[in-house]
Amino acid sequence: MSPIRSVVPRLLALLLASQAIALALEGVATVPPDPRQVPVAARMNYTRSSADLDGDGAPETLVIVTAITREKEPAKGTEVIVGVIEGKAPADKGALLWSRHLVAATGRPAHGGDLQALDVDGDRRNELILTWDRSLSAEKVDRWGEIWVFDDLARPRKVWEGQWEIDTRKDPDTAVASREFVKRTIDYGATRKAAGRAIVFSKSVGMTAGRALSPPRLVSERVDVGLRAP
Ligand SMILES: [Ca+2]
Numbered sequence: 001m002s003p004i005r006s007v008v009p010r011l012l013a014l015l016l017a018s019q020a021i022a023l024a025l026e027g028v029a030t031v032p033p034d035p036r037q038v039p040v041a042a043r044m045n046y047t048r049s050s051a052d053l054d055g056d057g058a059p060e061t062l063v064i065v066t067a068i069t070r071e072k073e074p075a076k077g078t079e080v081i082v083g084v085i086e087g088k089a090p091a092d093k094g095a096l097l098w099s100r101h102l103v104a105a106t107g108r109p110a111h112g113g114d115l116q117a118l119d120v121d122g123d124r125r126n127e128l129i130l131t132w133d134r135s136l137s138a139e140k141v142d143r144w145g146e147i148w149v150f151d152d153l154a155r156p157r158k159v160w161e162g163q164w165e166i167d168t169r170k171d172p173d174t175a176v177a178s179r180e181f182v183k184r185t186i187d188y189g190a191t192r193k194a195a196g197r198a199i200v201f202s203k204s205v206g207m208t209a210g211r212a213l214s215p216p217r218l219v220s221e222r223v224d225v226g227l228r229a230p
């Protein structure tokens with residue numbers, strides 16, 4: 001083999017290896033299993049709160065962070081990591097009981113994560129309401145939502161997922177006749193009356209099929225779920 005022919009594959013191998021190492025290091029550095037370990041420089045936002053999710057009287061620590069991954073593909077440029085942490089230990093020392101990486105779990109972009117712990121059915125245990133934006137365009141809002149019930153802190157149940165908000169009113173990539181603006185909220189009064197058997201949503205429709213509605217039309221949507229342990 002000529003010297004040139006032997007050098008080329010070695011350079012190629014070195015290049016591939018260094019890229020693999022860089023990618024692996026980047027993955028470890030900015031998207032760790034525990035949201036508390038995301039380096040400060042890689043945090044787009046970081047929110048920490050506490051709420052009792054399993055109803056034992058002791059609050060858990062809840063963390064949600066949007067992490068910059070440094071992946072070249074825009075759809076994977078951020079990851080939203082949610083963590084539930086044992087609350088009895090001193091701050092930052094508690095064990096990570098459960099976590100969810102939204103891009104890895106859903107295969108879709110995620111940023112702008114928001115977390116709320118609320119007792120939607122009135123059984124004195126808080127449910128976890130997660131919402132985040134899947135849109136990569138500044139002109140479009142595409143928020144998705146999930147509701148989780150923590151009978152067991154390490155093995156929660158996802159009882160609902162769906163579109164939380166869609167706003168394509170100014171989106172140049174959406175045909176005018178398809179533009180919409182719909183926001184979802186939970187109807188707490190109706191949900192509490194359902195006593196753990198359903199979640200009742202109120203959807204505010206400000207535009208549908210390109211037609212603006214003023215005032216927005218309110219649509220009630222009941223979803224049968226089992227919020228309480230069987
Ligand atoms: Ca608890």
Ligand SMILES: [Ca+2]
Nearest residue numbers: 119121123125
């Ligand atoms: Ca509850």
